Amino acid sequence: MKRIQTIETRDLKKSVETGGCGECQTSCQSACKTSCGVANQQCEKCMEQK
Amino acid sequence: MVHQYKLGGYNIVLDVFSGAVHAVDEVAYDAIALYETHTKDEIQTELSEKYADDGVTKEDIAEVLCDIEQLKADGKLFTEDVYADHAFDFKNRNTVIKALCLHVAHTCNLNCSYCFAAQGKYHGERALMSFETGKRALDFLVENSGTRKNLEVDFFGGEPLMNFEVVKQLVAYARSMEKEAGKNFRFTLTTNGVLLNDEVTEFANRECHNVVLSLDGRKEVHDRLRKTVNGEGSYDLIVPKFQDFVKKRGNRGYYVRGTYTKYNLDFTNDIFHMADLGFTELSMEPVVSAPDDPYALSEADLPTLYLQYEILAEEMLRRRREGHPFTFYHYMIDLTGGPCIYKRISGCGSGTEYLAVTPWGDLYPCHQFVGEEKYRLGDIWNGITNPAVQQEFKLCNAYAREDCRDCWAKLYCSGGCAANAYHATGSVTGVYELGCQLFKKRMECAIMLKVAEALDKAAEA
Numbered sequence: 001m002k003r004i005q006t007i008e009t010r011d012l013k014k015s016v017e018t019g020g021c022g023e024c025q026t027s028c029q030s031a032c033k034t035s036c037g038v039a040n041q042q043c044e045k046c047m048e049q050k
Numbered sequence: 051m052v053h054q055y056k057l058g059g060y061n062i063v064l065d066v067f068s069g070a071v072h073a074v075d076e077v078a079y080d081a082i083a084l085y086e087t088h089t090k091d092e093i094q095t096e097l098s099e100k101y102a103d104d105g106v107t108k109e110d111i112a113e114v115l116c117d118i119e120q121l122k123a124d125g126k127l128f129t130e131d132v133y134a135d136h137a138f139d140f141k142n143r144n145t146v147i148k149a150l151c152l153h154v155a156h157t158c159n160l161n162c163s164y165c166f167a168a169q170g171k172y173h174g175e176r177a178l179m180s181f182e183t184g185k186r187a188l189d190f191l192v193e194n195s196g197t198r199k200n201l202e203v204d205f206f207g208g209e210p211l212m213n214f215e216v217v218k219q220l221v222a223y224a225r226s227m228e229k230e231a232g233k234n235f236r237f238t239l240t241t242n243g244v245l246l247n248d249e250v251t252e253f254a255n256r257e258c259h260n261v262v263l264s265l266d267g268r269k270e271v272h273d274r275l276r277k278t279v280n281g282e283g284s285y286d287l288i289v290p291k292f293q294d295f296v297k298k299r300g301n302r303g304y305y306v307r308g309t310y311t312k313y314n315l316d317f318t319n320d321i322f323h324m325a326d327l328g329f330t331e332l333s334m335e336p337v338v339s340a341p342d343d344p345y346a347l348s349e350a351d352l353p354t355l356y357l358q359y360e361i362l363a364e365e366m367l368r369r370r371r372e373g374h375p376f377t378f379y380h381y382m383i384d385l386t387g388g389p390c391i392y393k394r395i396s397g398c399g400s401g402t403e404y405l406a407v408t409p410w411g412d413l414y415p416c417h418q419f420v421g422e423e424k425y426r427l428g429d430i431w432n433g434i435t436n437p438a439v440q441q442e443f444k445l446c447n448a449y450a451r452e453d454c455r456d457c458w459a460k461l462y463c464s465g466g467c468a469a470n471a472y473h474a475t476g477s478v479t480g481v482y483e484l485g486c487q488l489f490k491k492r493m494e495c496a497i498m499l500k501v502a503e504a505l506d507k508a509a510e511a
Contacts, residue, residue, distance in 0.1 A: 001117045003078035004063075006126060007504045009385040012069040012394070012461065013125060013132060019390020025236075026149035026202055027398035028416060032379060033240070033262075034166065034309075034338045034470070037489055038389050038397060039462035039496070040380060044200070046387030 010046070021045060052128060053458035054083060057498045058364055060505075064497065066458050067133070070126035071385060073501045077101055081114045086128065090115055137395050137449035145444075146196035149399070151406040151417045152187055154179040154216055155208040159244045160284055163275045164311060164345055166338045170208030172421035177409035178213045183430070184220040187407045190430040192231050202259075204238040206406075206417055211245035221257050238262065240307075242276070243288035243295075251295050260303040263292050267308050267320020267334075274313060275345070293328060305379060307333040311345035315354045318362045325369075325376045333379035336488055338418070338473065349484060356491050363495035367502050381496040394448065397464030401427070401443025415443050418469030443468065446478055453481040459490045 023044035027037070051066040061079040063072040074082065077097060084093045094111040121127035156177045158170030170176070188203070195201055203224070205217050217239070224235040236259035241250075243263055254261050265288065266272040273283025296304060306329040310317035317334055324332050336355075339346045347355070362378065369375050398404060401415030408420055411430045419425040428435035446468050448460045466482060466489070474482035 001120075003075040003114055004117050004121070005073045005505065005508070006121070007071040007073065007385060007501055009069045009071050010388055010390075011125070012067065012391045013129065015390035015392075016132075020392035022145065022148065022198060022392075022403070023200055024389060024393055025200075026404040028151075028400065028404065028467075032307075032333060032335055033417065034335045034467070037380075037463040037466075037493075038393050039493060040382040040384075041389045041393065042384050043387050043389055043393075046384075 010043075018045075019043070051131065051456075051458055052082065054079060055494050057360065057494055058367065058502060060498055060501050062494075062498060062501055063127070064458065065121075065127050065129050066461060067131050068125050068127075068129040069385075069388075069461070070121075070129075071497060071501060072121070072127070073505060077106055077110065078114050078117070081111065082118060082127070085115075085118055133391060133395060134449055137447055145399070145402050146198050147191060147194040147403060147405060148198045148200070149202035149204070149404040150187060150191050151204045151206050151404070152179065152184060152210075152220070153207060153406060153408050153417070153420060154184065154205050154210045154220075155213040156409050157212055158207060158209045158242070159212060159279065160209070160242050161277050161279050161281070163277075164309060164337050164339060164343070166418060167208060167420075172408075174421055179216060179407075179409040181216050181219045181223075183407075183409065183411045184216055185223050186411065187430045188220060188224050188227075190433070192227065192233060194433075195233065199232065200234050200236060202236045202238065202404075204240060206240050209242055209244065210239060211241050211250060214245065214250065218253060221253075225257075236260070240264070242284070243291050244278075244284065246288070246291040246295055251298055254295075255299050255302060258302075260305070261295075261299070262333075263288075263295065263304065263306045265289065265292060265306050265308055265324065265329075266310070267314065267317065268323045271314045271320055272308075275309075275311065289327065296329060303331070305331050305333045307335065307379075309335050309337050311337040311339075312347055312351065313345050315351055316358065318358045318365070321362060321378065322365065330376045331379075332376055336485070338470065340473075347484060349487075352484070352487055355488060359488075359491045359495050363499055367499060370503075371506070380492045381499055383493075383496040383500060385497075385500050391461070394461040394464060396447055398467070400468055401440055401446075415439065416469060418467075419472070422472075442478060450479050451481055457486075457490075459486075459493055462493050463489050 053064040061074045063074055063082055094108045097111045098108045156171055161169055238260040239254055239258050240262040269285040272285040276284050278284055306324050321334050406414045406417040406420050413427040414420045434440055448464045451465050454460045454465050468478040470482040470485045471480040472478045
């Protein structure tokens with residue numbers, strides 16, 4: 001596409017089928033402790049596959 | 051739902067429900083903005099007139115509209131929200147406890163003015179956790195973790211190194227049962243550095259998956275609020291220790307973590323100072339405080355803070371391109387390997403998957419609720435005896451708040467921190483508006499950095 005560049009991302013809709021294993025880190029354990037979100041967490045399965 | 055913004059010289063389009071991210075030119079940016087509210091003819095006419103001087107024709111606009119339709123058909127633009135009806139089921143699914151914040155020391159050797167833990171005491175008595183209590187907490191975690199393999203334990207306080215002997219004993223105990231229990235413990239130590247020495251360094255580098263080192267940045271900023279019990283600044287005491295620690299840590303995980311307040315609204319200078327000290331894994335958090343605290347952040351500070359986050363992102367981009375990058379916790383975002391939709395809806399797991407344990411073995415939804423008696427969930431001997439509170443947290447998710455319904459960022463924050471919401475509004479399902487605004491800005495910056503990285507790579511290829 002000439003005017004649109006799509007960045008590679010995980011398809012959230014597909015993750016309905018593949019996600020939910022619960023092995024991922026609990027958000028607040030790592031660094032923030034006061035203002036957490038989930039966006040900067042990683043998927044444990046994806047990390048294993050990399 | 052689509053979110054569009056311009057930052058760092060990029061035009062960014064985020065498709066909220068698929069997670070797709072697009073970098074577009076001005077024409078496509080405008081076409082996407084008009085797509086759902088105008089006819090194709092209207093868009094062609096409006097944009098061909100607007101961009102006539104650039105030689106853009108109606109045919110060019112038609113081509114862009116065709117691309118938009120293709121992306122929509124591919125599920126990468128204007129994706130419908132297919133999660134709303136399932137959100138409560140996602141969060142209400144059977145979960146196990148997978149992380150504990152062990153408050154091994156409700157006491158501290160610093161006297162930081164802004165401490166949400168009230169100088170480590172959490173508004174209660176000073177106390178150290180005994181080995182027996184800690185051991186029972188680890189057993190409780192294993193017993194309640196189901197088939198989950200990786201278990202997280204954070205040694206927290208107060209200052210956990212004031213109870214280092216128990217920390218060592220607990221790690222040894224956990225390691226002794228890992229194999230038989232089929233578990234893998236990941237330990238985090240959060241410390242102010244005062245008691246950091248060679249023994250602690252060797253221990254932490256051997257046993258701790260992550261270490262969080264508290265430093266607020268520039269000496270004058272750090273020393274203003276992070277004082278010793280004698281009222282002296284602690285910067286000179288801890289910075290050489292942190293530098294030595296990080297040097298010996300190699301490539302294992304750590305964060306140098308600061309708190310910014312009204313006193314250092316130019317907090318990017320503190321982050322750059324940390325980087326200049328040689329630290330590369332950095333975190334800087336807005337202070338959690340009552341609105342009438344002298345150092346509290348307010349809505350009036352937002353324009354300044356937005357600019358600071360933009361300055362930070364652009365400087366990080368510059369340093370990365372020059373080959374000396376650093377990581378900022380809130381700009382870490384993995385677009386290909388980030389959390390699945392269950393995690394994005396469920397959030398941090400406080401009160402359900404993650405609990406805090408006091409020195410006496412009481413259980414709370416997270417470290418920020420410790421001392422709030424009505425949020426006491428039970429204890430490590432009798433388990434959860436206050437299921438109503440746990441249920442309240444179980445239903446706390448990205449779709450639980452009316453205010454979040456039309457927010458583009460809800461699948462990045464999961465509705466926000468329950469403790470922040472509680473302290474700001476009195477309800478865990480309330481909305482901490484200032485926190486939301488800062489979070490959204492940080493996400494825009496984080497995604498911009500990923501766009502820049504992807505386009506840089508594409509240009510190099």
